[in-house]
Amino acid sequence: MNMELAFSPAEQAFADEVHDFIEHALPADIRERVEHDLHLGREDYMRWQQILAARGWHAYTWPKEHGGPGWSAVQRYIFEKTSAELNCPTIQPFGPRMVGPVIFTFGSPAQQARHLPAIRASTVWWCQGYSEPASGSDLASLATRAEDAGDHYLVNGQKIWTSYAHYADWMFCLVRTRRGSRPQEGISFLLIDMRTPGIEVQPIPMLEGTHSFNSVFLTDVRVPKANLVGEEGQGWRYAKFLLEHERVENSNIGFSTFAMRRLHRIAGQVMQAGRPLLEDPLFRAKVSAVEAQLKALEVNTLRALSAIGSGGSPGAGLSSALKIRGTEIGQRITELICEAAGPEGMALHPELLAGRGDLGDMQASLSGAPANYFWRRAMSIYGGSNEIQRNIIAKQVLGL
Ligand SMILES: Cc1cc2nc3c(=O)[nH]c(=O)nc-3n(C[C@H](O)[C@H](O)[C@H](O)COP(=O)(O)OP(=O)(O)OC[C@H]3O[C@@H](n4cnc5c(N)ncnc54)[C@H](O)[C@@H]3O)c2cc1C
Numbered sequence: 457m458n459m460e461l462a463f464s465p466a467e468q469a470f471a472d473e474v475h476d477f478i479e480h481a482l483p484a485d486i487r488e489r490v491e492h493d494l495h496l497g498r499e500d501y502m503r504w505q506q507i508l509a510a511r512g513w514h515a516y517t518w519p520k521e522h523g524g525p526g527w528s529a530v531q532r533y534i535f536e537k538t539s540a541e542l543n544c545p546t547i548q549p550f551g552p553r554m555v556g557p558v559i560f561t562f563g564s565p566a567q568q569a570r571h572l573p574a575i576r577a578s579t580v581w582w583c584q585g586y587s588e589p590a591s592g593s594d595l596a597s598l599a600t601r602a603e604d605a606g607d608h609y610l611v612n613g614q615k616i617w618t619s620y621a622h623y624a625d626w627m628f629c630l631v632r633t634r635r636g637s638r639p640q641e642g643i644s645f646l647l648i649d650m651r652t653p654g655i656e657v658q659p660i661p662m663l664e665g666t667h668s669f670n671s672v673f674l675t676d677v678r679v680p681k682a683n684l685v686g687e688e689g690q691g692w693r694y695a696k697f698l699l700e701h702e703r704v705e706n707s708n709i710g711f712s713t714f715a716m717r718r719l720h721r722i723a724g725q726v727m728q729a730g731r732p733l734l735e736d737p738l739f740r741a742k743v744s745a746v747e748a749q750l751k752a753l754e755v756n757t758l759r760a761l762s763a764i765g766s767g768g769s770p771g772a773g774l775s776s777a778l779k780i781r782g783t784e785i786g787q788r789i790t791e792l793i794c795e796a797a798g799p800e801g802m803a804l805h806p807e808l809l810a811g812r813g814d815l816g817d818m819q820a821s822l823s824g825a826p827a828n829y830f831w832r833r834a835m836s837i838y839g840g841s842n843e844i845q846r847n848i849i850a851k852q853v854l855g856l
Contacts, residue, residue, distance in 0.1 A: 523573070581620065
């Protein structure tokens with residue numbers, strides 16, 4: 457493993473342990489599909505996450521008292537970086553990174569006992585029911601209603617852009633339990649079993665032919681009151697707690713590390729004027745510029761992680777800055793991959809994207825370039841668009 461930062465002997469030993477474990481444990485078929493940036497299904501993700509879970513590393517950001525490994529910020533960084541370097545699938549964040557910390561921070565003992573072990577073991581797939589057709593950036597305007605019906609709520613409304621709702625067993629969902637004087641008031645945070653009658657998941661196909669998005673329609677869905685997290689009407693507080701943590705993750709170091717390696721591989725193989733494109737001084741300069749930016753981002757992400765690691769919050773300003781910079785860098789790398797792939801990489805090969813066909817040849821490497829370019833445009837939208845992040849910085853950091 458190529459370590460540029462000065463790790464202590466204990467950290468280096470940990471890095472070696474992670475490296476050796478992944479080398480031996482990551483199934484070859486999954487590694488190959490990730491290497492070529494091909495579509496993975498629920499079974500692929502779950503298989504890898506359960507291998508990690510058996511080692512106690514699926515909920516790797518959790519403290520020991522909740523059954524996590526209690527890693528330091530540096531250990532988490534090492535794990536994420538090594539996972540990306542060795543072509544591990546991204547751990548789906550909805551359980552371990554999103555709802556898990558909300559449940560162990562604000563949930564009831566019964567919710568903790570029921571959900572935390574299943575999230576740690578990766579036996580349950582969660583999805584995030586925040587956005588609605590008329591409430592994205594302006595999330596607090598959300599209109600999905602939860603009416604008090606005695607021992608349960610009756611939920612009616614529509615969620616949209618719900619990633620992997622078609623795989624999900626449970627959804628954490630923001631609903632309106634009352635109208636307050638401010639839109640943020642009267643929002644509640646509910647845990648909803650996706651098998652409850654009245655839930656309909658409708659696919660939204662993607663530009664490049666894959667399926668991850670959905671609309672989720674909720675009609676008279678009965679949700680037991682025991683599934684309310686924290687206090688009724690305080691959901692905005694829990695939702696913001698979750699988003700702040702989500703945005704640090706959205707600095708996308710893992711993805712950018714992985715994409716950078718792909719860029720090097722492709723630009724090292726594509727020939728231009730009798731030599732690899734990577735040796736062309738102009739192209740090389742573009743690659744070096746984004747490499748330097750990525751390095752700076754890594755160091756700043758470590759700062760945020762150590763704030764979280766020592767019990768604090770990264771602060772909305774730093775989370776937002778990391779989200780903006782991380783997505784810009786990730787998108788820049790996908791642009792350079794497209795530039796390197798050139799006209800040959802413009803053809804869409806659905807069978808290769810789905811992971812069928814000969815993945816070993818050059819065409820397989822190039823074929824995902826435009827699909828990936830389009831898909832990664834989404835990074836500056838989800839988790840709160842980059843324009844909204846700039847608004848947050850303007851308000852909370854610059855005091856404008
Ligand atoms: C890949 C992907 C996965 C997603 N997964 C989920 C999920 O699992 N669950 C979920 O709940 N949601 C999910 N989302 C939805 C995502 O959170 C929203 O798309 C996002 O919050 C933006 O909302 P919107 O799409 O309604 O756009 P809008 O809010 O309508 O924004 C449209 C444009 O206007 C700009 N804009 C809006 N308001 C302002 C303002 N005040 N100042 C400046 N510019 C502004 C925005 O930046 C954007 O460019 C996902 C989105 C994507 C792309």
